[in-house]
Amino acid sequence: MKLFKGIFRLMASYGLSVILLVTLLLLVFMGTFEQTRIGLYEAQQKYFESLVVIPRLFGVIPVPVPGAYLLLSFIFINMLCGAVIKAPKRLSRPGLLIAHVGILLLVLYGVVSYHFSLTGNMPLYVGDSNNKIQSYYDWEMRITEVGEKEDGRQFIIPQKHLEECRNGHVCIFQNKALPFDVSVGPFYENSAPETGTGPLAVDGIKLKEMPPAHSVEQNIPGLLVQLSDASPIRGWLWGMEQAPLLVKYNERSFSLTLSRREWSIPFSVALEAFDHEKHPGTDLPSMFSSTVLIQEGDAVRTAIIRMNEPLRYRGYTFYQASWGPANAKEGDRLYSVLAVSRNPAIKWPVYASILISFGLLFHYAQVLLRYLKRQSIKPGEDQEMGTQ
């Protein structure tokens, strides 16, 4: 019990708060600077979504420091113990209690969003329709059985498994429903096609490994795939390749693609029109908007998505993200990119911001009034600051 009390006291202590806050501050500072070197996504994963970060001091000495995930977990516990559980003793400061509850809600929102939210995008040309969201960062290799009798059954190898097929390591993937083994290797995180010869070339074409792009979403991966059997079939799959690799196998046909990871949504979105305007005499966009048709069964509804005016439908939110092609001329067919997210805690930050704002304003109004009162009654006799 003594030990438990000791741990609780430590967890609820101001000292721990200070250490955690300052450590998080330093981590945020390092992660921000690192973004100029490795890009936002990498820095985010390395510093802000990790338990431990091991930056190298002077570029040489590894110094392990807690990652933001771990720090925020401790901050959550610290706040819970110090500001909420111990709070009944301090109900003289209800504003602080409310503000801390708001921050706790915000941290919880972060956890829920990190584990349960879905984010991606949906590029649509005017006139096109889609019911799939694609990932910004993740890729997958898809093997689809095609043919009149088939129902388009897919076999998917996610990127995290493909990433193991590097540095000379060839991975073999098997599935009982597939009549062949799938050998993958090498896998390149970022690649470009080139003509060439040698053991890796297929029909005079091969992929060249490129250094990772500054923004992860700009990486175009590629891999060499081989379907093993008596007469092996080989081919390169590249992320930007429009046509799939088609193979016939004992009267069965398969298409192989390497594309961004996709999720199906329970309705389809069609882009009816896309409008964009620039400020006169400039290249500065003043407005862009997508007019979309949402179709679910027989029900159809029209909606306009603008910057700062997203569409919310069935738990999904569609935002106007970008458009293209960048060099489009008058009359060219345009596409609009809608960012899509599904987050069960989407409203929590609003509730948290109300709690935090009210709590802090209430608390400091109370502090100010107390101070003014003391000033008017006993000027100069307050001992709150203590001595040094």
Add this chain to the structure above:
Amino acid sequence: MKNVCVVVLLTFFSGISVGVDAPVWPSSAVDAFATLPVQESGRIKPLDTVARFNLLRLNGKRTLTLETGASRSAMEWMLDCFFYPEYANTCRCFTVESHDAIIALGLAPRGKKRDRYSYEELRPGLNHLMDLARQVSDTPAEKRSFLDTHLLSLANNVLAYESLIHFLDFARTRFNNMDNPLFPGENEKKDNLRLSELLTVLPGRLAEVASASGTISEGEKAPVAQGMRDIFMALDEILASARLFAMIAPDRLESRDWLSPADIVEGAFDSEFQGVLALDILRNFEELATHDPSTPEFTENLSAMHAALTNRAAARDEYRHIPLEVHYYRFNYLFFAQWMFVLSFIFIACSWLQQIPGRFALLINFSLLPPMLLLAAGITIRCIIRGRPPVTTLYETILFSVLIAVLLGFVVELISRNRIGMSVAALLGAFGMFLAWRYEANEGTDTMPAVVAVLDTNFWLATHVTTIVVGYGAGLFASALGHVYIISRVVGMKRKSLETFTDLSRIIYGVLAFSLVFTLIGTVLGGVWAAQSWGRFWGWDPKENGALMIVLWALAVLHARRGGYIHRDGLALSAIMLGMIVVFAWWGVNALGVGLHSYGFTSGIWHSLAIFWLIETLLIAAGLAAFKCLPLRTVPA
């Protein structure tokens, strides 16, 4: 033989002796030109504003000092460029930051390292300047030297200036169609045809040629075709410069693009052209380019043109704020605010040295009020002109955070009445206004630009942006108070007692808490906005991280104080560190050049930031030493 159409560019206005006296512009003419509306960089603004920022970009100042020592307003300078280019060419309006640039052009520099040169003085080296600028623009930005950057900027300024002096070429040009077979009728032939006259006959003549093309022989067609080519080449030449200013509001309300004189010329060949009034405007320009500003003809044409242009703009409700904007810049709210802050600080500093009795003491107590009201009025006028909340650009963050800091100083003074709040407010006010002035001069561009699509929401600009800038302002004020505390401790003010420092520390605590409240609420509101616009509450973007760092530090300081880990001295040091973090969040992250807040990117400020952080670090070190060596004592009553 290319003799069918000769373009005669009239020698720039004949009414003055070039290079001797500055043209005299009647104030009514300057006023009329100043209040002409122009569409530039996506918004409608007075020509006066355009003139001010053009001169600021070239000259580093909004007024031009002549060799005689006389001062010329930006509008007068622009009118010189329009109507008296040969005189304007002799005015030293190009600031050259280093005489190395002049040497690089193969010219002889004058005595000073940084000096101003005229177009005439630069002219022998201009071809070389353009070659060098081309080379520099091919070099990656991070590999350019100071001289490279300056040469490129000088070349751009020269090009901008040349487009100004050629703007009215269309009004000065005379066409000679005596030998042009396109005009067979004797009554159409003239050797000094004005553009407006040409446009009244040319479209009809082209229609006649087109309808008769089936009936005339190939031999007759060739000279007519050549005549057409010559005349359109001549038009192309003058139209390039006539595109500079879109001054003519379109008739159709749904059209957002205003028309330049070049558009009017092109519109004259459009069968649906309704621009009779617009052709009258061209005629007004031609008359203005022909007459002396003191003549009744000039005045008459100017008022006719002014009425035509302003009425067209007013019909679209786009003229409403033009006079207010002219007033805003002419009244120089911010300039006066800056110097009145300085004056206020001097008054207050005098009061430290000696007890000032009676009315003077009252004057000192209220000396902060006029500059504060001027700054508030300036910000309010900007809000009215733009129809936006107070902060939409980096420049406006300076103005608003200074106002917040000064207001806080005023409130602190009302509560504590020890002149510390006032002193710090006056100093911060003067410094902040100086920073705003330097930023504006360095950028040399309109500080009320059109906003990008994502910022086009007054609700979030009014809530998130305003709140967070209040937090910045308060953080800087807390930091300034920390400076007062540390410097007082370092110099070992003997008269200052422990109670004085305790009071100061309490004020720092209050302001720091105020900063935390606003930065925290502003940051959360920013997250809610991001969730609305981009689909995520928090993205670890540098700008977001900067604000988070302020919040984390302020929280750490308040928890450390509550836990008894820091007291008076520690709080003062923490406030200085808060200032360092605020500066990183405010300016440093913009200089990183990454993230979604690209509309606020700034370059070339790392050097200044590094100096600032170094000075602050030294001050913290000095403070720590003072705390160790100079313990506080209670002064006996």
